[in-house]
Amino acid sequence: MEVVIASSPVDAGIGCWDLHSGAEQLRYRSCTSTPHGLACVGQRFLVSSQLRDSSSSSGTILYWSWNKPQVEVKSFPAEPIHPLISNSDGTYIIGGGSSGAIYFWEVASGRLLKRWHAHYRAATCLFLSDDESLLVSGAEDGCIRVWSLFMVFDDIGMEMAKHPYEYSFSEHTLRVTDVVSGYGGCNAIIVSASEDRTCKVWSLSRGKLLRSIDFPSIIDAVALDPGEHVFYAGARDGKIYIAALNAESTPSNIYGKHIIGSLSDNSKGVTCLAFSMDGILLVSGSEDGTIRVWDAKTRNIVRIFRLAKGPINNVLVVRRPLYSNFQTSANSHASLSRRHVPLLPPPLSKYVNSTDEIVDSGAITVPQTPSSDIMDAPYLSSHVLTKQISELQQQSSAATGMEVDRLKLDCKRSLEMVQKWKEMFADLHKFCVDELLGNDQTQTQ
């Protein structure tokens, strides 16, 4: 089931709707998310970093499982975390702190595997490249950096390298509001948006700026068309601009160079965008508390969901596994959740723990159902049969053993037979003798 989930900086909970039917699902309570601070971890549960009043020094990260509205796990990292993402396996959660540090947690154990200083100012957005080996981070000072996760974990390599990041882009002059990266591994492009009213397109393979597009308004959200023909930019003036990547564009249409159109619903500012799996439905969240689903092909609104009065700052489209569906009977559901859905992992730890370095270091793997085994389980007996037949024909020892047994039994039976015949012969003989003798006697009589 493909669902839209959305959260808000005011406490309106996390809304969840079936994208295709429009039916609202469970609403998860008490969430005041930061921008880019909502993620779904490996389709298993939701996680969100929370806005806190500035007085408390630590941040808050909350977990919700799919089928319970209450917060299930609370973690308190060392500082407020703003953006939050998870890899597609759901093994790691990466968060960007207000000091500019990036935190890297292992989900299953909650251990903080790594924390490193990525930026001079608070991190505002994070994105994993499509092979999940590179991390792109944007910060308040307009800096965008590309990190190789391998490098981050390779202390030795890190020391030898000139700088810990792969690239550092500083062309944006103000706060970076969103970063997305496209398809194509090392040849992908990165699109970033900033409060300086530009979106910039970068080449990952070259580490250079390819294009800078000026927008009439500040862009807060960027979504790439899955075909990377265009990208969509949600602006504070309430429009979603369509900007050209591979598409042709007129340099001078009403909005500006490279901008070839817009989606508009006279709404308040667009704060977040997400594409559905089919790449046609574009979901946007707005300051006015509504979520609009657009058909990118016809540019019409297909659906509107309403979360709250306040603004929305996160929208995701995720595939929600069916087993957590409530329609399943209570019984099978219980057994399923016991077997396949482990309880939520422990909270994320605050510090990198160096003392148990030696003992730890286990990778926790998710359970796998050996279902395929049954399907391709081979039947043995015909193999064994053919093998044994060939053995028999080659007169191997085991075969001879059986032959001997057989012969013994044959022999025994033959002996019995002989015995029988003997007896019969004796009987007959006796009978004949008796007969003859009897005759003689009668004759003689």
Added chain:
Amino acid sequence: MAVFEHFQNLYDIRLKPRLLRSLIRDRVPDEKHPFSKPSELSIVVSAVKNHGLLSESSREAVDPKHMENWKSSIDAWIERLLLLVSSKMPDKCWAGICLLGLTCQECSSDRFLASYSVWFQKLLAQIQPPSDSHFVKVASCASLADLFTRLSGFSNIKKDVTSHAGKLIQPVLKLLTDDSSGAVWEGAVDLLCSIINFFPSSVHRHYESVEAAIVSKIMSGKCDSNISKKFVHCLALLPRSKGDEDSWSLMLQKILISINVDLNDAFQGLEEETKSNEVIKHLVPPGKEPPPPLGGNKMQGETSNQATEMSEQLILHRISMLMLCCCRMLTNPYPAQVIVPVRPLLVLVGRVLMVDGSLSQSLLPFLTVMQREFICSELPLLHLCGLDLLTGIIKRVRSQLLPHAADVVRLLTEYFRRCALPALRVKVYSILRILLISMGVGMAQYLAQEVVSNALVDLDSIAHGCGEASSTPCSKAASEGLLLPSYRKRKHGTITGFSEEQQGGVGTEMEAVKGKPITPIAVQTAALQALEALLTVGGALRSECWRQNVDLLLITVATNASNGGWANEEKDIFLLSDEPTSTRTDFQLAALRALLASLLSPARVRPPYLSQGLELFRRGKQETGTKVAEFCAHALLALEVLMHPRALPLVNFPSGDHPDFGQGFNCKFPKNIFSSGLKNNSPFPRGILGKDEIEPESNDDELYSSWLGNDEETEASASIPDKHLESRQELSEKDGRLSTEDHQAEKHPSDLPAGAQFPKEGDRGATDAAHMETGGIKDSIMAQSERVQEIIPNNDVRLQDKDVMVPTGDLTANVVEPNKGKIESSGSDSSKATPALSSEINNKVLMAAADANALPSDQGSLLTTSIVIEKGKKLVLEYNSDASKDSFPDIVDGEPDSD
């Protein structure tokens, strides 16, 4: 009688009982007659399987009478089998058991469910003491395994079956401990595996005893390697019977400790003593009790007694088997969440791989020469196991390898540098490949240098064609003499060029074979595959330093592999035994695959060997019916996109554009004249060029359709007279003018209010007009010519040219340089004609164009838009429907809604 009934054909259901009855009559033994020909049974088996004689089902509805008949014949069959199973004659009993196993597999579900417990009892009796024939026991085990395999499909009777299976464990263990025949062990362990697989909970109660029995078999080293592997497999499955995290972890921990202990014995004197503590330190946290030894305490006692007399051979056997077991445990799916102790596993692998038989300084005197010789002879096998284990770890932990990736890479690269044996190198290459594919770009950056330098060495013998190499001896094993001619020939071919065929290669390869190391074909194949993976994953990022070399290497190797190659493939099959033939095909395939990767992997310029590559694939495709041909067809398909790159819009995107423009019209008429008139603007690369004057970009392409559109327009223009021709030309020329406009636009603040752009655009229209005369003729020339280099005379032309060229996807530096020049010059001579004039011309032309041919491209559709400017919206719709832009009306309807 039913037997005499007629049947229609092969598929007639009436045939089945007939066949079955005659089988029972003629081929299946019975009590009375001696059973002379066991081979008859295989005929029975194949007849039953092929015709589905026991299936009791038919695809179409059948007369119940026939079904009844069939049913009764099967009843007779089973009756006979049960009779045979109880027979005192072992051979008949054996035949009955085998056929009963077949019946378990083949009969209908209803029948199976009704009678499986009877069959189970019958078979169970056969593996217990009174029977003593090995044959019977093995066959019973196999039939029982089949019985449980079939039962696993019925979930509703699980409880019942589990209790049945539970009864079986003791007798099976007895078979393992008491019997001495390898065949019986094999049968028993197979049965045990099926039970653990399908009904794990039945083994639960016997967990320890099963573990002890299996471990003792593995440790004894008495069985041959095949059966040992089955035991190992069974041991790896065993934790599944409990199905919880602890038993899995405990088992792995015990095995690792056991391996470690054995390694201490094996590597005495070959490594620092501290090594063993390192693994233990990771395995057993300080202050915690170590787990009981593998196989229980009794086992420990036994082994320690034996330890003194244990041969080196046995130790190494045990180590390799236990490592295999670890590997199996890692790769088999497990129903619960488990913690994989990555660090200890890696330390263990590292420990094994780092021993190379050299003596550690401090411990010199402990080792006799004999011992060392033996260890060295067995080390490759051990390394192979270590590498397998490493593969298992990587496969299991997937993305969670990340924190350890650097360690793995360092371990591998260090090992790779020293590793010289072919089998090991193949394995290392395959691990590198897995790492590259699974971990993506980041890993590619780490591994690139290593993969490339090693592959260069390994492929040197075939790749290094000319100069020294042609005089230096070819490096082929004598055993591969048959393969040599073609390679040899290829070498010379490379030097002179790809087209040139060398004669007399056969003579040259007999040259001396000394000097260079021999690289077996399997290693070369593996090296090619690793290169392919590298190019696939990380061909573009920081690849400048090796990319050129690799591209050259791959085209050379592929050409070489093909030259003498696939024409002779058929011949090879007859000449050589199967194996070398297959590796030869593999090699060719690997070479072609790597070549394709090198052509497709992103680059800034046209792949230098594109045409040679295409030629190779075209030739390969002609090898009808081979894998090579299949792959070549695939490669040509993939390369087609390289020739004609397409940036495909979302369905009907161009027309989807219209409502926007159309809407614009309604309120802001004048602007749109220009925006539509100037429509064909600024695809990605231009923007880039305009932006920061960096080197040419090739990662983006002109729209294929715009290329087509350009062409078509040009043709159309030829048919339009005079003024129309000129202005028409202007339109097509706009393609070329793009960068100019980009450039201009750059100079204006681009976030001007929309209205402010009017004059600027007017200028642009004028620019176009000003250039139209010159552009006119050149353009048509351009459209015809395909090569950049041919057209240099005119600036305008070159711009046009670029449009033509870009779609081929190989914008080279020298093509673009001139373009930049052009941008400046045309920028300066813009704004000569008046905007009004140009727009008028423009529109007329557009009309003409639309009349002449409904252009299929989006350019065409945009043309129609500008017509709208004059004719009104109605006309737009008309034109658009003409041009069959289906979705257009929809969108027009849709827009007001969304407003």
